[in-house]
Amino acid sequence: xxxxxxxxKRNALRFGIGEWYGKSFADMDDATRLAYAxxxxxxxxxxxxTERERLAALEIKGSSGILTAxxxxxxxxxxxxxxxxxxxxxxxxxxxxxxxxxxxxxxGVCSLRLYEKTDNGAVPIEGERGSLRALCPYRFHEQQKxxxxxxxxxxxxxxxxxxxxxxxxxxxxxxxxxxxxxxxxIDMVLVKSGLPDGYPMQWAALEIQAVxxxxxxxxxEFKEIRRQNGTLTFPKEVRRPDYRSxxxxxxxxxxxxxxxxxxxxxxxxxxxxxxxxxxxMGRMEAVGDLSNSDIAWFLVDFEKTSKGDAFxxxxxxxxxxxxxRAIEGLTxxxxxxxxxxxxxxxxxxx
DNA sequence: GTCCTCGGCATTTCCTTTGC
DNA sequence: GCAAAGGAAATGCCGAGGAC
Numbered sequence: 001x002x003x004x005x006x007x008x009k010r011n012a013l014r015f016g017i018g019e020w021y022g023k024s025f026a027d028m029d030d031a032t033r034l035a036y037a038x039x040x041x042x043x044x045x046x047x048x049x050t051e052r053e054r055l056a057a058l059e060i061k062g063s064s065g066i067l068t069a070x071x072x073x074x075x076x077x078x079x080x081x082x083x084x085x086x087x088x089x090x091x092x093x094x095x096x097x098x099x100x101x102x103x104x105x106x107x108g109v110c111s112l113r114l115y116e117k118t119d120n121g122a123v124p125i126e127g128e129r130g131s132l133r134a135l136c137p138y139r140f141h142e143q144q145k146x147x148x149x150x151x152x153x154x155x156x157x158x159x160x161x162x163x164x165x166x167x168x169x170x171x172x173x174x175x176x177x178x179x180x181x182x183x184x185x186i187d188m189v190l191v192k193s194g195l196p197d198g199y200p201m202q203w204a205a206l207e208i209q210a211v212x213x214x215x216x217x218x219x220x221e222f223k224e225i226r227r228q229n230g231t232l233t234f235p236k237e238v239r240r241p242d243y244r245s246x247x248x249x250x251x252x253x254x255x256x257x258x259x260x261x262x263x264x265x266x267x268x269x270x271x272x273x274x275x276x277x278x279x280x281m282g283r284m285e286a287v288g289d290l291s292n293s294d295i296a297w298f299l300v301d302f303e304k305t306s307k308g309d310a311f312x313x314x315x316x317x318x319x320x321x322x323x324x325r326a327i328e329g330l331t332x333x334x335x336x337x338x339x340x341x342x343x344x345x346x347x348x349x350x
Numbered sequence: 351g352t353c354c355t356c357g358g359c360a361t362t363t364c365c366t367t368t369g370c
Numbered sequence: 371g372c373a374a375a376g377g378a379a380a381t382g383c384c385g386a387g388g389a390c
Contacts, residue, residue, distance in 0.1 A: 049363080050371095050372075050373085051372095054372085070371090071371095074371085074372090104363095105382095106361090106382080106383095135382095164364095187380090210381095212381085212382065212383075213382095213383085214353095214354075214356095214383085214385095215353095215384095216384095217383075217384075238353080240353085240354080242354090242355085242356090242383095244354080244355055244356070245356070245382095245383090248356095249356075249357095250380085250381075
């Protein structure tokens, strides 16, 4: 951890942009860095979900040549809107499900990376400490590797069906709410394919957790990149992956709400994080086999083989845990003895 | 002064309902 | 079929405050 080193050394290390619109920040040329820093996405040109779905449906129907005049006009209109969307935005190379999918993350920073200050600017730290910290959940969608991986491990099917946003908790009637409203959703469900009709459905829930950052807004970094004409310089501001916000605050409540129900149903929860995220948590006692677990942690690395290559997502390791051990790990510490805690209270009273 | 945690507001995304 | 409006949940981000 950065803090566990001398202060002068700490000041020479900062987190900066790891990947920007899918490309390695350290390896891109100055002109590209400058162009990205100047880029402003045209949010107004983006298609709505219903428009996107309608376009896809009409394209399929149109390929068989049986569109009505009204449908053909609508298709032409949506194609123009799609072209405008692509022209006014950057593409995301990781959203594998949609062709020409655009990046919708403000600023387009996919991941952070640690840099060391040098006389001439900065160099990225290599090795484990220099690994990418994914900021955007779509970073994990690269070529849908994680879905193939999780499907194979949990369902014995490397090409499972994918379903998003499925409501699984309904509210009770209350003064301010109506009974039956969805109050909780599972982000993604992997469904085993190819089962005979009437055969019990086999599926697993999947959560992806990227890390948020804490520190100055990225806009200040973009401003500095413009000021330096795109050269690779040491990050202007201090930022760090905010594992406390991402783990105990975001991921832990999700697991506490969803896993008990999944456990009653005899289903597993897959959680996909990068290795740095997992290592930032407290130690989790693993169980030896999927059958004894509630949660399967799918840990990924981001590697590149040579300078200039894009980083590739690599399936690194699967760790099986119970919910209880996962909560202990996410909490990230062991309680102090009661006597020590009461001593601390006494010190604050004095 | 710097770093880290965490509370909470803002924004995004999605779903449902309604009316044309 | 489509768009607009409204609401809910999830996510993203900022900044205050405490520790060092």
